[in-house]
Amino acid sequence: MIPAATREETTSARCAPEQRGPEQGDTETGVRYVRYRRGEVGESRRSIHVAMCMPDGLLASACGQTFQPGRMEDTTRGMPCLTCVHRLASAERTRASTRLVDEHGEHGLPR
Ligand SMILES: [Zn+2]
Numbered sequence: 001m002i003p004a005a006t007r008e009e010t011t012s013a014r015c016a017p018e019q020r021g022p023e024q025g026d027t028e029t030g031v032r033y034v035r036y037r038r039g040e041v042g043e044s045r046r047s048i049h050v051a052m053c054m055p056d057g058l059l060a061s062a063c064g065q066t067f068q069p070g071r072m073e074d075t076t077r078g079m080p081c082l083t084c085v086h087r088l089a090s091a092e093r094t095r096a097s098t099r100l101v102d103e104h105g106e107h108g109l110p111r
Contacts, residue, residue: 015053015069034059034072047081050088062087 035048049061051072059067063083 015057015059032059032074033076034061034067034074035078036067036071037073040071047079048075048084049081050084 030052032051032053033048034051035046038046049063049065049067051059051061051067053069054060054066057069059069059072061067061081061084063081
C-alpha cells in the first residue's frame with residue numbers, strides 16, 4: 001500500500017506519458033527522470049536515471065541501461081545515478097567547447 005502523499009509525488013511512468021509536469025522531465029526532448037518503483041529492486045538501486053523512450057517501448061538511460069516503463073516511476077526527488085550525471089556533464093562540456101570555438105575561434109580570439 002502506497003501512502004497518498006507518495007502517489008501524488010510520483011505519477012505512473014509509461015513510455016509516452018499523456019500528462020506531464022515538472023517531475024516528468026523535458027517535454028521538448030522527451031527526456032525523463034525515472035527510477036524503479038518501490039519494491040521492484042533494493043533501495044540502493046533506486047537512483048534516478050535520465051532516460052528516453054525508445055521505439056521498442058523501453059526506456060534507455062544515459063548510463064546505458066534499459067528499463068520496462070511499467071516498473072519505473074517519474075520523479076526528481078532522490079539520489080541521481082552518478083553515471084548518468086557524468087555522461088550528461090561530459091556531453092554538455094563537448095557542446096559548450098564547440099560553441100566557444102564557433103563563437104571565438106580555435107584560440108579564443110574573436111573572429
Ligand atoms: Zn543512470
